[in-house]
Amino acid sequence: MMVIYFGFILLVAFDKPLLGTQLLPGLSLGMLLGVIVILAAWILTWVYVRWANQHYDVSVRELKQ
Amino acid sequence: MSASADPIAIAFFLIFIALSLGITVWASRRTRTADHFYTAGKSVTALQNGLALAGDYMSAASFLGIAGLVALSGFDGLIYSIGFLVGWPIVTFLIAEPLRNMGRFTFVDVVALRLRQTPIRIAASIGSLAVVAFYLIAQMVGAGNLVRLLFGLPYEAAVLIVGLIMLAYVLFGGMMATTWVQIIKAVLLLGGASLLAGLVLARFGFNPLALFEAAAARYGGGVLSPGRQVSDPIDAVSLGLALMLGTAGLPHILMRFYTVADARTARSSVGYATAFIGFFYLLTFILGFGAMVIIGREAILAIDAGGNMAAPLLSEAVGGRPFLGFIAAVAFATILAVVAGLALSGAATLSHDLWVNVIRKGVADEREQFVVARGATVLLAAVAIALGIAFKGQNVAYMVGLAFAIAASANFPALVLSIFWGGLTTAGAQVSMIVGTVSTLLLIYLSPTIQVDILKSEALFPLRNPGIVTIPLSFACAVVVSWLWPVPAERERFAELERQLHVGVEEPAGARPAR
Numbered sequence: 001m002m003v004i005y006f007g008f009i010l011l012v013a014f015d016k017p018l019l020g021t022q023l024l025p026g027l028s029l030g031m032l033l034g035v036i037v038i039l040a041a042w043i044l045t046w047v048y049v050r051w052a053n054q055h056y057d058v059s060v061r062e063l064k065q
Numbered sequence: 066m067s068a069s070a071d072p073i074a075i076a077f078f079l080i081f082i083a084l085s086l087g088i089t090v091w092a093s094r095r096t097r098t099a100d101h102f103y104t105a106g107k108s109v110t111a112l113q114n115g116l117a118l119a120g121d122y123m124s125a126a127s128f129l130g131i132a133g134l135v136a137l138s139g140f141d142g143l144i145y146s147i148g149f150l151v152g153w154p155i156v157t158f159l160i161a162e163p164l165r166n167m168g169r170f171t172f173v174d175v176v177a178l179r180l181r182q183t184p185i186r187i188a189a190s191i192g193s194l195a196v197v198a199f200y201l202i203a204q205m206v207g208a209g210n211l212v213r214l215l216f217g218l219p220y221e222a223a224v225l226i227v228g229l230i231m232l233a234y235v236l237f238g239g240m241m242a243t244t245w246v247q248i249i250k251a252v253l254l255l256g257g258a259s260l261l262a263g264l265v266l267a268r269f270g271f272n273p274l275a276l277f278e279a280a281a282a283r284y285g286g287g288v289l290s291p292g293r294q295v296s297d298p299i300d301a302v303s304l305g306l307a308l309m310l311g312t313a314g315l316p317h318i319l320m321r322f323y324t325v326a327d328a329r330t331a332r333s334s335v336g337y338a339t340a341f342i343g344f345f346y347l348l349t350f351i352l353g354f355g356a357m358v359i360i361g362r363e364a365i366l367a368i369d370a371g372g373n374m375a376a377p378l379l380s381e382a383v384g385g386r387p388f389l390g391f392i393a394a395v396a397f398a399t400i401l402a403v404v405a406g407l408a409l410s411g412a413a414t415l416s417h418d419l420w421v422n423v424i425r426k427g428v429a430d431e432r433e434q435f436v437v438a439r440g441a442t443v444l445l446a447a448v449a450i451a452l453g454i455a456f457k458g459q460n461v462a463y464m465v466g467l468a469f470a471i472a473a474s475a476n477f478p479a480l481v482l483s484i485f486w487g488g489l490t491t492a493g494a495q496v497s498m499i500v501g502t503v504s505t506l507l508l509i510y511l512s513p514t515i516q517v518d519i520l521k522s523e524a525l526f527p528l529r530n531p532g533i534v535t536i537p538l539s540f541a542c543a544v545v546v547s548w549l550w551p552v553p554a555e556r557e558r559f560a561e562l563e564r565q566l567h568v569g570v571e572e573p574a575g576a577r578p579a580r
Binding site for chain 2: 030031034035037038039041042044045046048049052053
């Protein structure tokens, strides 16, 4: 997640013209990547919660015994 | 529209404020009968806690500030939307479960667990108060502008009145279940913002691209790409760092992980919160660009130099005066709820951590604690009103960005190191928190925001957000001090605690059926 976000921030910081590229009328690359970062945060969190609830907790419970 | 009083909007505003406060009172009565105040906390479900977390997080900054920033500067404002969200996965992966497993009440308790109490509490109080103060300023600026827009009062009078209302609210009703305040508010805010975004999109055939295209047509393609706000690359990275790590250092957010039953629920609640907050920030894309196209930058700037009134103006344009009243009421309820939570955590820090534990060495009766807590609330309100007036015309999302910088520099390093690094010593944590707070405050004072915008002088420090300097500095202080003066006893205690940290507190047999 940090890699995705920092990739995005570094692009914002150092390569503004690239992010300004218009892919479609009204849709710049920067906007698209912004939406993707939000969606990525969503999906990663969801995957982690699923994984932790199904596998990690089981291992922890075994450790306790 | 000029800043003038409007009966219809005001009527709707008052009705919705009264309704939301009524629901809050009703809900808090209901929860009070269910269980004792503190233990009732442990029965909060993942969905409820997720909503409450989202409610705590989606302050005036998100709704008013980001919508305003996007309306005024396009893409640059979205950096805040995205930055505020990416802190959440960090909280989920690193902080939520260990914090819950330690089974304490505040994050300071976790840091202080194997270290010496008094020095840690003093240092952490200073950091927490600084965060609370900047967060409060942002809410005051937002509330002051709202009241001015709606009632046509001068800004200073509006801030003063809002401050007094908030003071009364916290003093008389502050201890009512704040979880319910936040849940109701989160639902209202998500509903109101969705409706507003829907009305905006309806004008563009429900095609966001058509909206963005219209914005580009009116103000040039530059609004869709990074621009003036982040003209300095280092400032952009600095802002990004502060936004990302700050979430994990906000005292009132971290407290919420103690209101649920176990680590699993804590984890799930962050999942819900991330979903709600992510959805909300996607809406800010629409709201911001909608305001840019439908209202126009000039009209937004005419009302408030910080652009904070973009969303309320937009609501009037697409839904008329009653809708303006509704949206203003939602925003105001948001601010009220966040301020109540902030003022309470600030007052608790002053009275509990500083007065009782440090000054009176733990010897103070109930009455004295109560008096000190009330005095602390009045003091905080006075400071918030004064600073709210001083920071007139600043964007509230930007102000919250500064609060995040303090949280990321003062609280985050000590908290993370105390969880993951056994070598951390009392002195290391203390120095890290104090240096983090003081250096951030100093650099904010020397930044262009204070020196150029408020004092009309020259900036001695070039960056508007100091995170890139102060966060590594704070980490370095903790590590260097701990290495130079190691305390073997504190390291040994870490080995004992590590199991509890990752596995959780051993529960008495039969206390809770396994799920």
